[in-house]
Amino acid sequence: MLVPDLRNPTPTSHDDVLRQFQERLSAGLASGEYEPFVWPYRAFGPGLLMLYLLLPPTKSRFVYYARYPLFALIIYLSTDSILKCRSSMVTTGYGIGLLNAWAVLWSMSLIICNDARGEFRRIERRDDLDANWPVDEADGATTGAGRLVDGGLRARHVDGEAEDSSGSQQENRKSSDASKGEIFVWQTLPPTFYHRLDWVCDLVSNFRGVRWNHQISNLPPPPPHIQSSLKDPSVPSADARSHLTRTDLIRRDLPNFLLCLIALDVLKTVTLRDPYFWGLPPSTPSPFPYPCLFRISLSLVSVYTSLLTIFLLSPLLFGVLMGPEKLGQHAWPWLYPPFFGSVSQVYRKGLAGLWGQWWHQLFRYGFEQAGELAGRATGWKAKSQKGTLLRVAVAFACSGALHACASYTALGNTKPIYGSFAFFMLQPMGIIAQRAVSGWMKSGGLRARIPAWLRGIGNLFVVAIWCYVVGPIIADDFAATGIWLIEPLPISPIRALRGDGFWRWGGRWVRWHSADRWWRSGLAC
Template sequence: MAEAITAREVLDQILFKYRAAIDVGEYQPFVWPHRALGPYLLIFYLLLPLSQSPVVHYARYPLFALIIYLSVSAIRDCRSPGVTLGYGIGLLNTWTILWSATLIIFNDARRDYKRIERQERLDDPPDVQGLVENIQGNTSALDGSTTDGLKLLHPVGELPEPQPSVTDNLAPRLHSPEVFAAQEPVPSSSQEVYTWQSLPNDLFHRLDFVLDLVTNFRGLRWTHQRPGTYPPPQHIRETLTNPETPASLHPNKYPSYRILFTTNFQYFVLCALTLDTLKYVTSLDPYFLAQGQNTPSPFPVAHTVRLTLSLLFTFASLLNIFLLAPLILACTFGPRLLGPHASTWLYPPLFGSLSSIAEQGLAGLWGGWWHQLFRYAFEAAGDYVGGKLLRLPKKSIPGGIVRVFVAFVCSGMLHGFASYTVLGDTKPISGSFLFFALQPVGIVAQRALSIYLKQKGYREAIPPWMRKTGNVLVVVLWCRLTGPLIADEFAACGIWLYEPLPVSLIRGLRGEGWWRWGGEWVRWYSGDRWWRSGLVFLGG
């Protein structure tokens, strides 16, 4: 009986394949920053000051064409010996195209997008007579301030004329029934003042604005924040929300930094232990070592076990990575270094409630429970195709179906190109792409059945617990049917060869070594032109 192959041996084979492909010119290494110009071009365009010039307005189209060219070239030409980095080449470059299209083609982010920002806090203004007396008795007021710290905004003896709110003409609306209508903020000693801020004039302020826009995919704190995500806390909504807006569908999960840290740290430790266990368990099955789905498995009911382990590994890996954001940015760096970017409400949970699956079935699985990181871009593409190109009303059945299909096709492209850029024996179209392209079929079919039962009067006769059980069963059966498409693709990519943690408790206790990271992570690459030189990342 042949000796079982190890993960280290598989990684060595991938490294050998990579070096051979580079030597013969079949592929090129992914060099930073030469191969990462697309996002920088997007940032550069968004940084341009607001202008009525048609040249600036229409420049976005050739710029977008250039971004597509650069991203497609990287997907076609570049590979990495690191399995996760190889997957990232396709994923990040495809995302660059989708996100650029969302911000400058499907929408005009420079003109229309606005962000919640805190204004300078002021004390309650005294009466006019008291203010005049205070100023007259205080020579320091001549330089525009008073001893109590109240900024003097108008000349002595002149009453300020009523000024329109900076938000009067903005009235930004979220893409949901919950409308954050901007109102005139009322300064007080007990309340901070917030407003909707459009693209600023100051360069450094604009840079912060644009970098936040480009990296904030879920739109937290922005006018394009997705429905179902956590709205601003009450003290912020009081200056932004009109009276008809519900108080909150999702109250702030982390009202303090202590709660934010303790909750996320507990999840992080639990995820780390889960990943360590999964890494050891999956190392026993050659399927997770990129050896193919037809290899013998040490587990009974191999297909079901492999699918379940793949789901758990995917969920724990994503959650573990994104838990680092609140722990590092909010709790470690904090507001002293990051200012409002470290606010606790900007770090809500990545995944939703499992109850969404019981309530809505497949629609709840993808729209409620699974992470919504890329949702806005997918929906923007669907709105553009269904609305602007096909002129289908959003609330019509054809319009809704088109938008759902376009959104999942975009997701399929994102994951399909990601598997295309790894060195494993993958099938991007019949694997990842097909998996996501089939999801709207199940969603539409389940929705049609629900509508039919309701119209016939059968739905009300079914007890709520039975409907919820039926929704869960539909999700389980549908995932069992379509799940192997993406699970087999992930395994073929070699994704599960990566080491999620630097230290392994289980393998250390088994005498297989505690420290799991090592080798060369990055090196300098010298190209045939100076601009083609840069850093090549090898780890992962």
């Protein structure tokens, strides 16, 4: 138990830290240094992106070039929110920086690096095509929008309904799945509003691009019956991951979700015993032996478990509980591939496998597009050594910027630049160093004499040492934000058994904020 110093009070519990956050916010609001995050006023940036994408299909040059001043306005609004808005709720405070920074990066990916309104397409089911609809020739996916259909897609558009160029509407009918009588097409920006609204909402929220022509790599291709309907030779062949069923989702995700819930309760109970996880400095004494190793390990496990729990909600909620009966095409099981890859990639490829294939790829497309933009600006091609290094560095810089903005908007004593941002900027250096050593061993013939299993153990050892050395940089910043003070679950059976209470959620989450201007009023959290 920490002994409080009356001259400089030290928190004696995590509740004291939360009270200090509230006091700091109240003082900042009173002085005008901070503003509450108010919805919908502070959501104007993403709202403008949605409104732009919702404009009807048109060849207007004015609409095409309007994306540039629109993007500048989104940058201004998001930056203003990051600089001014704060919240005593840890999740909201962290999210203000993270989500506003992502709004800028995602808007850049959709309307600057690409013309999503004209280039992006989504696989949709059409049970019946009107033979009288007019047909227009158009090019399909262009550079920056052809991950799923490498090499580009030649398509015919039927009043906004994209059809494979190898056949007419009648051929598409014949190639549909015979057992279901279904027809699948590449859907461009739809002409009707409600269809367009669904299309745009999916585009903006589907960061990995599942079922879109900009889908990131390492995700499953469409199932065979969809491919036979599309008759698009550029779509990769279906594999085992393409055959997911609703039952498969239950078997794959439900046990993991239940285990995550138990793990979260255990982790929360354990972290509360160490004042470091309240947001106090690393020099604070720990009740556990080997504090540095314990804190790094627990931070990594907590981040992984928290993210996995959130990621498992979408397949279980949308793909299983609601299903096609309520959500239609949005509940196809193959639309919910895992967010994390196989840990065997770390064994096989070390740090490169850790970040490129095991860790979640939620923001990958946005990072890739930023790297491609930098590559086009410098003229360095993607397959050149300089181009590859540039793209990797830009990707990690974007990730560092997102986490640094989240650290900046938290109320704790954080170090956004020397903490979160520095950690991610060190990662490409570690990857390059490991690859350089591996290349040196290969050129000298040493690598061929080492068994594959021993090389795998070596990769794991390198990753473990790397995390132990550089991990505290971001772990300390995470802890300082107060992110471990949140109650992840509404109930805690373990703490109930210890007499600390069963129900963990409470207090006021949102309130109505009245401002001097009506448009600044709204829900504050």
